[in-house]
Amino acid sequence: MSLRLDRLAVQLDWNLLRTFMVIIQERSITGAATRLNVTQPSVSAALRRLEERLELRLVERGSGQSFVITRAGEAVYREALEIYGGVVRLNDIDASDGLSLAGNLVIHRSSHLETERIMNVLADFRRQHPGVTFSVRSVSCADVTQALLHRISSIGFCTRVDPSIQRLEAMALTPQEFGAYCGPAHPLYRQQVADPALLAESDIVGFEEDQIAGALSTLTRFRMRHGIGARFIAAASGIVDLVDLIESGTAIGFLSRGHAVRYGFKLWQIPLDVPPPVVEVYSLVDSERLMSPLEVALLEHLETEGIARQPRRRSEV
Structure with missing residues (x-):
């Protein structure tokens, strides 16, 4: 590891990356400040410090609070999502035996869907793994997609699939x-x-x-x-x-x-x-998400029940 990269790994403040993630997700400095419960100048300063630390221009500023994310910014955002996912997966580490099938799984579903069979399958998974809990959120189909793209949700269920988003693998279920x-x-x-x-x-x-x-x-x-x-x-x-x-x-x-x-x-x-x-009804999984052992186990269970399938990364296709 080069001296510069080593210094970056040691000195980079995770909060700068987190703030940058929220800026991109909210598409505005104002929205990020509201979500993080801080002032707009604090968010702007964090973005500036991150750019200085990485020596990269992450966004192109427009008038007011508007901006356009650069290609470098898109790359940093993807890496920040993976880091965030890794931090969240620390919840799955058990002190006695390392990684265990315990923790919380977030699932997004369209609010108009009838999901009795899906919920029965999830209940069966939890009976097999009592340390598992679920957060099931009923939202619009568009929000199901966004939850997956932002690495918030492990799996989604909806009635519309955007074919232009290739990283989301859809599986048609019973209409x-x-x-x-x-x-x-x-x-x-x-x-x-x-x-x-x-x-x-x-x-x-x-x-x-x-x-x-x-x-x-x-x-x-x-x-x-x-x-x-x-x-x-x-x-x-x-x-x-x-x-x-x-x-x-x-x-x-x-x-x-x-x-x-x-x-x-x-x-x-x-x-x-x-x-x-x-x-039509679909299950959606992010093919680029680095799954935790708990998420892998869930998808294996859902695949057995014909409700989802394990994603294949593009390098495997």
């Missing part, structure tokens, strides 16, 4: 069938035959991603194709809120059948004379 539902106040409630005119003039409520450019565009196109709904009046980020909107109002909403059975005690599935819409 989910959705149905049209209404509450007691809707004129189609308990009706065995759906009046096309009532379907066409009904208001619609749905998930935030139920739009033509959203992750649930399948539902939007289905309604347009079959003349269901006059206007979209309310959006919900989670299943409980959407069920409340349908049950307490006079609008129609589309839910996965599993969710409707579990949460919609007063819901009525409107009989349609066309096949129901089907939404």
